Amino acid sequence: MNQTNRSILDKQVEATIGTLLRTGVIVSALFVLTGGILYLTRYASSPIDYRLFHGEPSDLRSISGILNDALAFHSRGIIQFGLLLLIATPVARVAFMVFAFAYVRDWIYVLITLIVLALLVYSLGPWHL
């Protein structure tokens, strides 16, 4: 591929990445905000002491637990779902880049991007506890 084609492609990929990241951040912020408002209306009068570490309950640690909590309309679950979406946003960017590199048959970069994606999926999984 010549330099001009490559830079045009890179521009398109970058534009899509920009939209993807912006959308991810806005959507996750909306969930966090909604959950936060619910949380404050319910628990504003009972402050939590963050000087002591308790660790989150198991339902706020795993993807399935967070989904269940959010669907049950628990305020902390909704915030945590928003945070999970935020963490997933850069992961989605990497996943998109796998397709972008595959589209231009840049197989070395498909491989490189897949390695990064695998590491990210590994980090989010429960298997390393």
Add this chain to the structure above:
Amino acid sequence: MVIVPLLTLAFGVDMRYAIGASLISVIATSSGSAAAYVKEGYSNIRVGIFLEIATTLGALAGAFVAVYLRFSVIAVILGLVLLYSAYVSFRPPGGGPGGGRPDPIASLLNMDGTLPTPEGPKPYHVYRVPAGFSLMFVAGALSGLLGIGSGAIKVLAMDRLMRLPFKVSTTTSNFMIGVTAAASAGVYLNRGYIDPGLAMPVMLGVLGGSLAGSYVLSSANVRLLRLVFSTVIAALGFEMIFNGCTGRFGP
């Protein structure tokens, strides 16, 4: 980068919660401002994704090691990184040792790019890929250990070692920070270190700031920004080291 010192020193928040909330703020800042940077076309996505292998591996390693370290040790390491960031940001960019040949690995991986300038695209080469890759692993490890973006070290690797143009280094680093922090955040979420009640105000506050900041970056007084940034970071660095050594974070 200032979130962990702020939460632990000013509000007395437990180090684990503070690191969890900080990672969330790092992802929000990176993704929020990347959306604005991307239009300018400075970032080098090939260099970025290649180095993300090193940063995500480092982040996982750092996040795993963090469990076995005392808070006082983590506080002192964070303090040293803050001091170092303050020092680095105070030096003018682009002072890396000159000479040498562009790295053949960079040519093989098609990493060389062009910098948009008012006179049209200006091509640049990429140097010392293995050295940059190694330093990126360190940057990732510090990110996973301390809950920071390690932007200063990432820029150091790309600007000084790999000799990318400064704007390319900073914008590419910004992309990589989100991916690095996501790897660490996954581990911290599984461990129960990310608390929704604490991360919520931190994320929303930081997002507002980063959206505002990225729009004024191109017109901002860089020298003044650097001075303010360095001073704040250095002060927090000394505070973290002092409090770590005097056992405020526990033995």
